[in-house]
Amino acid sequence: GAVVSQHPSRVICKSGTSVKIECRSLDFQATTMFWYRQFPKQSLMLMATSNEGSKATYEQGVEKDKFLINHASLTLSTLTVTSAHPEDSSFYICSASGLQGINQPQHFGDGTRLSIL
Amino acid sequence: SQQGEEDPQALSIQEGENATMNCSYKTSINNLQWYRQNSGRGLVHLILIRSNEREKHSGRLRVTLDTSKKSSSLLITASRAADTASYFCATAGMDSSYKLIFGSGTRLLVRP
Numbered sequence: 001g002a003v004v005s006q007h008p009s010r011v012i013c014k015s016g017t018s019v020k021i022e023c024r025s026l027d028f029q030a031t032t033m034f035w036y037r038q039f040p041k042q043s044l045m046l047m048a049t050s051n052e053g054s055k056a057t058y059e060q061g062v063e064k065d066k067f068l069i070n071h072a073s074l075t076l077s078t079l080t081v082t083s084a085h086p087e088d089s090s091f092y093i094c095s096a097s098g099l100q101g102i103n104q105p106q107h108f109g110d111g112t113r114l115s116i117l
Numbered sequence: 118s119q120q121g122e123e124d125p126q127a128l129s130i131q132e133g134e135n136a137t138m139n140c141s142y143k144t145s146i147n148n149l150q151w152y153r154q155n156s157g158r159g160l161v162h163l164i165l166i167r168s169n170e171r172e173k174h175s176g177r178l179r180v181t182l183d184t185s186k187k188s189s190s191l192l193i194t195a196s197r198a199a200d201t202a203s204y205f206c207a208t209a210g211m212d213s214s215y216k217l218i219f220g221s222g223t224r225l226l227v228r229p
Contacts, residue, residue, distance in 0.1 A: 006159070032215050043205060044160075044219045057214075093159055097215045103148050105162035106217060113157070 002028050004096050006109025014117055015086060021079045021112045023094030030096035033077035034106065035069060038091040050077045084116045123206060123220040131228050136193040138223040140206030141186075147209045149182055149189050150217065154203045163191070163204075198229040 003026040011019050023033055032051055036044040048069050049057045056069035066088075068080040077096075081088050091113050095106040124139045142149070148167045152160040164180045166173045166189070173180045179192040193200055203224050207217040 004159075034216060036219075041224070043222045046216060046218065049214060049216050091157075095160070095217075102209055102213070102215055103165065103167055105150055105165050106215075107162070108152075108159035110159040111157070 002096075002098065002107040004030075004094065004107045004109045006094050006112055008112060009110060010113045010115075012115045012117065013084065016083055017116075019081045019084055019114060021081075021092055021094070021114075023077045023079070023096065023109050025075045025096045025098075025107070028096075028098045028107075029074040030077070030098060031074065032097045033071060034095045034097075035067070035077075035079050036093045036095070038093060038111075040091075044093060047079075081114065084114070086116045089114055089116045123204075123223045125223060126221065127224045127226070129226045129228065130196055132196060132198055134196055136196050136200070136225055136227070138191045138204050138206075138225070140189045140191070140220045142189075142206075142208045142218075142220070143187065144208075145211050146184070147211055149180075150207045150209070151178075151180060151189075151191050152205045152207060152219075154205065154222075156202075160205065193225075196225075196227045198227050201225060201227045 005024045007022045035047045038044050046059050047062045050069050050071040052071045052074050071077040093111040095108045150165045151163040154160050164175050166180050166182045177194045182189045203222045205222045206220040
């Protein structure tokens, strides 16, 4: 089945650091990738939709300058948390959709646990 | 923003029993999907049911969809300890964005 690789799986860094998270579709072309944030024991909150070759579409309340998204190719999207602070600590998950149309499942990465000290 | 609610928030059952989780949503949908999440991991797709379908099966899983009530249910029969996880429903809207809006989730514990 379709595989999405997310890296790194865990990041611990100091406040003020920028952190980049990569999301790769390994065996299919992902026209659209999604970035979610999940707090402990809560659901996934969609942060942004990333389309290859165009600007990401952010959900209401998500700071574009804080969470930079780049989707440079059909297999790679990156999320950069700029100047991270402790309140940015969370579990970030990406997913990808292929070319098969809307009635297909999304394929999820294993998530990145970000801890800002 | 979350599409809707799942019920119950948490469910504890004995191995071998059936588990039923319910999901309600608010707007018209193209399809509804159920996902499973083990603690600290990504999501695994279980079943996708289209808006014109009423019931779907996959192994020990049975999903129903009632678009008039904007609700869905996931039934896991003959549960196993390995079924312990969080289960989320997610809806794909009528637009062409492909984005999913997730429900609040049900944490299932299956006691051996």
